[in-house]
Amino acid sequence: MNWTVATLADRVGGMVEGDGTAEIRALSALVEARAGDISFLANPRYEHLMATTGATAVVVARGWTGVHKCATLIRVDNPDKACTVLGGLLCPLPVVRTPGVHPTALVASTAHVGRDVYVGAYTVIEDGATIGDRAVIEAQCYVGRGVVLGADAHLYPQVCIREDCRIGDRFIAHCGVVVGSDGYGYNVEFRDGRPVVTKIPQIGMVEIGHDVEIGANTTIDRARFGRTRIGNQVKIDNLVQIAHNVQIGDCSGIVAQAGIAGSSQIGSGVMVWAQAGIAGHLHVGDRAQVGPQAGISKNVPPGEFVMGSPAMSKKEFVVGLATPRAVDKLKHRVAELEARLAALEKQQTPPA
Numbered sequence: 001m002n003w004t005v006a007t008l009a010d011r012v013g014g015m016v017e018g019d020g021t022a023e024i025r026a027l028s029a030l031v032e033a034r035a036g037d038i039s040f041l042a043n044p045r046y047e048h049l050m051a052t053t054g055a056t057a058v059v060v061a062r063g064w065t066g067v068h069k070c071a072t073l074i075r076v077d078n079p080d081k082a083c084t085v086l087g088g089l090l091c092p093l094p095v096v097r098t099p100g101v102h103p104t105a106l107v108a109s110t111a112h113v114g115r116d117v118y119v120g121a122y123t124v125i126e127d128g129a130t131i132g133d134r135a136v137i138e139a140q141c142y143v144g145r146g147v148v149l150g151a152d153a154h155l156y157p158q159v160c161i162r163e164d165c166r167i168g169d170r171f172i173a174h175c176g177v178v179v180g181s182d183g184y185g186y187n188v189e190f191r192d193g194r195p196v197v198t199k200i201p202q203i204g205m206v207e208i209g210h211d212v213e214i215g216a217n218t219t220i221d222r223a224r225f226g227r228t229r230i231g232n233q234v235k236i237d238n239l240v241q242i243a244h245n246v247q248i249g250d251c252s253g254i255v256a257q258a259g260i261a262g263s264s265q266i267g268s269g270v271m272v273w274a275q276a277g278i279a280g281h282l283h284v285g286d287r288a289q290v291g292p293q294a295g296i297s298k299n300v301p302p303g304e305f306v307m308g309s310p311a312m313s314k315k316e317f318v319v320g321l322a323t324p325r326a327v328d329k330l331k332h333r334v335a336e337l338e339a340r341l342a343a344l345e346k347q348q349t350p351p352a
Helices: 005-011 044-051 079-090 314-348
Strands: 015-017 037-040 057-061 072-076 178-181 186-191 194-199 205-208 219-221 227-230 305-307
Touching: 005 015, 005 072, 005 079, 037 079, 057 079, 072 079, 178 205, 205 219, 219 227
Parallel strands: 037 057, 057 072, 178 219, 205 227
Antiparallel strands: 015 072, 186 194
């Protein structure tokens, strides 16, 4: 479909300021936009790009008054929301799978597959597994014995869900996700003066709530016993490690390369930012935030924002960052005072 600025403005409830007849082909960021593209400004950090962008039109807030060279603006109440609508109109349509089982897929006779399910090439679904209605399971996935996968799930290629895990509705797992791998547990004994390492059986499972999304190559370990639990509406980024018996409350987020050690409890509404590490058997309270690369070695109170390694409150962290600079200024001040004192002493010393 051919779009004009005016038709797109109508779709986002915006007001055109400039040429509404200009044709739009694509949605692009301000820095890379070319003629025929539409872009948007939602973050004031990027206002300077409005003076150089090649976009034919830009979506801005109704009250925005900055400098720009754009021929056309579309003024809206919420540029971020408008961008989401534009993305649905201008970006390629998502792949829609026709329900059915690929001839190369292996589905056990005792597995229960719901209505309108798609099963891709070389996927394996084991005995006793239950697949909810309208689920999409892409190529080369593995669904283990006794797994329960809810309705409207989408497993992207090479997702592995091991035996007996329980997963709610509208679950999304991106490429390479592993749910239910063994937790890290070993005993070390000495026999005849030599160490012997034996594996502790990991006989629990993973339970995941509704509306959970997990990024590529993230791993969630099964419990040593009982369950590792991920609450409703939890959003987990790529390359995250969640160890055995971890409990994560509803509406929490875990960002790339973060790691949570065994038996830690993460409350509801918590954000764990990139590359943070949380030691085992700790509690992070509701609505707390763990800053990027923070190292958590003790409990975090509800609502607290901790940073650094070892982690401390954001206020303490900022004070700590400022301390070396303050000490440096103090050293210079002391040196100046010592020089002035020496000069005064020299003036007051009587000649020999």
